[in-house]
Amino acid sequence: MQVADRGARILGQTFNERVRINEVISKAYTFRSTYIHGAARTERSIRKALKPLNNVEELLIELDAILRKIKKYSLQT
16 A cells, blocks of 8 residues: 555654554555445454554554654654
C-alpha cells in the first residue's frame, strides 16, 4: 500500500519503527474497508480484521501516535 509505505519512510527513524508504522496504517485501512463494506459484523470478524492488534482501541492508540508524528513532521518542514 503506497500510503503506508510512504508514511513509514517519512516518519520512521529506524527500520523497526518503519515496519510498525506500515503495519498500523495498513491494518487501519484493512479494518476500515472491512467495516465499511459490511464484513465486520461480529466480534470474531472484527478481531480477525485487527490481528495482530487486540482491539479497536489499540489500533486508535497506534494511529494517534502516528498522527502526532505527522503533525510534528509538518511543523518542522
